[in-house]
Amino acid sequence: xxxxxxxxxxxxxxxxxxxxxCAASGRTFSNYDMGWFRQAPGKERExxxxxxxxxxxxxYADSVxxxxxxxxxxxxxxxxLQMHSLKPEDTAVYYCAADLAWKFSLGTTMKDYDYWxxxxxxxxxx
Numbered sequence: 001x002x003x004x005x006x007x008x009x010x011x012x013x014x015x016x017x018x019x020x021x022c023a024a025s026g027r028t029f030s031n032y033d034m035g036w037f038r039q040a041p042g043k044e045r046e047x048x049x050x051x052x053x054x055x056x057x058x059x060y061a062d063s064v065x066x067x068x069x070x071x072x073x074x075x076x077x078x079x080x081l082q083m084h085s086l087k088p089e090d091t092a093v094y095y096c097a098a099d100l101a102w103k104f105s106l107g108t109t110m111k112d113y114d115y116w117x118x119x120x121x122x123x124x125x126x
Contacts, residue, residue: 002026002098002115009094009120012086016124020081022096022117029077030054033099033106035113036070036081038092038122045095049081050106059106064090086124093119 008020022034035050049060049070058070067086072079079096097113099106107113 002032002100004096004098004115004117006094006096006117006120009122011123011125014086014088014124014126016086017082017084018086018122019083020094020096020120020122022079022081024077024079024098027100029072030074031100033103034070034072034079035097035099035107036079036094037097037110038090038094039119040089040092043092045110047108048094050099050108051079052106057106059108061108083122086122088124088126091122091124093121095119 003025006022033052036048037045038048039045047061051058051070051072055072067084069082096117098115099113
């Protein structure tokens with residue numbers, strides 16, 4: 001079992017920045033890849049970013065590339081999502097997720113991930 005708890009969401013003006021955190025517990029954090037997804041009202045949950053267990057690889061959705069950065073601190077069992085140049089269309093509930101399977105590439109779909117956090121709301125005002 002892995003428990004994930006997100007924090008850091010809030011209300012920000014367009015062009016602003018936020019940093020989300022996701023604290024993990026229950027299994028050795030450095031043994032699994034991590035991802036961030038988001039879900040806007042009335043829309044399906046979509047992939048945002050992923051990072052490998054060693055932090056050697058990252059992958060981003062085109063919509064956030066160049067604006068968001070995923071990172072992790074295995075000593076603190078935490079993954080981060082630094083978000084810059086936020087847009088109203090970034091408004092969503094953001095979820096972190098853990099992928100425990102050993103794979104050659106980072107997962108980008110919901111079915112790739114085994115455990116999910118409860119989500120944190122990000123609202124970007126125009």
